[in-house]
Amino acid sequence: MQIQRNTLELGKVLSEAQELLANNKNGAFKGWFENLGLKKDFVYREIMRYEVFSRYNNDKIKELPIRGIK
Numbered sequence: 001m002q003i004q005r006n007t008l009e010l011g012k013v014l015s016e017a018q019e020l021l022a023n024n025k026n027g028a029f030k031g032w033f034e035n036l037g038l039k040k041d042f043v044y045r046e047i048m049r050y051e052v053f054s055r056y057n058n059d060k061i062k063e064l065p066i067r068g069i070k
Contacts, residue, residue: 008062011050014043045069 014033021029033043049069053061
C-alpha cells in the first residue's frame with residue numbers, strides 16, 4: 001500500500017516538474033530526470049499513472065500493471 005501511494009506521489013512530482021520544465025522547449029525536463037538517474041520509460045509511465053488516477057480517482061489504478069496504464 002505504501003509503495004502504491006509513493007508511486008502516485010512520485011507521478012505527481014514528475015508531472016508538476018514536466019509542466020514547469022517542458023515549457024522551455026529546450027529539453028530541460030529530460031535533462032533533469034536523466035540527471036536524477038531516471039529512465040524515460042519509467043518517468044512517462046508514472047506520469048501517465050498519476051494522470052489516469054487523477055482523472056478517474058479509482059484506487060484500483062494504483063495496482064494496474066504497465067500494460068493497463070498504457
